[in-house]
Amino acid sequence: MIQTGSGIFATRKIFSSYSPEPLFVTCPLKRHLSWKVISKALVFLILILLTSLSQASLPYYLLRATMSPDHLQTHIELKNFLSSRYIYLHEGICGRSKNHLLASSESGQMACIKRYPKLKQEIRGELYSYHFSQWLGHYNVPAIVLTRLSYTDEFWSPWKSKLIELGWHDGDYLVVSHYYQQLSDVTLPDILRTNKTLNLTTKGHYTKTEITQWSNLIVQDYLSGDTDRLVNTLVNLEHNKHMYSYPIHNLGQTKDLGLIAYDHDYAFGVGYDFALSKRYQTLNQKYQRYQVHFLNRLCLFSSATQQKLETLSSYEDPAQILEDYIQRVDLDSFLLVKPLTKEHRTLFKHRIRHALKHLHECQATPSINP
DSSP: OOOBTTBEEESSOOOOOOOOOOSEEOOOOOOOHHHHHHHHHHHHHHHHHHHHHHHHTSOHHHHTTSOOHHHHHHHHHHHHHTTOSSEEEESSSSOSSTTEEEEEETTSOEEEEEEESSOOHHHHHHHHHHHHHHHHTOOOSOOEEEEEOOTTSTTTGGGHHHHHHTTOOTTOEEEEEEEESOOEEOOOOGGGGSSSOBSTTSOTTSOHHHHHHHHHHHHHHHHHTOOSSHHHHHHHHTTOTTGGGSOOTTEEEETTTEEEEOOOTTTTTHHHHHHHOSSSHHHHHHHHHHHHHHHHTBOOOOHHHHHHHHHHHTSSOHHHHHHHHHHHHOHHHHTTSOOOOHHHHHHHHHHHHHHHHHHHHHHTTTOOOO
């Protein structure tokens, strides 16, 4: 769980007066300010142009699923952050492990950097979850960029000795995500703690927007196989009957953005393996039961989510549609991960169709959809 103190991952550029004591600092390059401003502006314009050109060849269904202008800018800013030249690095803010560091630039932008010594499917889970949320139009997952540690890179070379002391080695895989401080804890809504079906008539004191966000999260976690959030709550409930009153793992909320789901290590891989496990049949059945638990109690879906799922369901290999989208939006990051396996792709397609079947059954009953 990447949350300690008051900070977790975030989806937007944050300018803050927060100034933790730096672990180590490097001196800025002595360049004329006007040239610095001009060079950054040129890089920004070139990235915009390249993104526009890459989208020009997209089919219509993908054009409709590309990032909004705000999220495109956030994604570009996160990439540009890796070219910053004056950086503070801090331990113990993005996570207790030495594999997590917070980086902050002169401008006040902050990002969490998580290290993986080897290429693992958890890295794919982070990348795919972010872009899947973008594709669905949910925008509830922090912006993610992948890179590899290289001490020949000017971004990392000044801190080589310090990072080596922490166990960071050349070639390590890095997940870079925006950092946001002001996220509050979230507990499960009362309606989701019962066996009642969730729709607009049973939403209680929650607003339509709030319930729709929970609907989007439930659908997203089910399709991606993420077991380290809602499913984690049900697993712990077996041992602690008060679990529903505790904050949900890897979930926060903000007044402006609503629910923010972070840390997707188990998505698009580990969670699928739990469901497909033949060696641990009992564990397999438990996780499959838990993964459909909240979906089966959901009869409220946004029209946008339904439309996107109908689109994916019409293709023989929906995972390829998602991967094509990621390649066009962030090819550099996509090339650092392995595509989904055949078994994972089949399960992804099955879950899309199962979710749609459940949705259609809900529409055949007197439930109200937004």
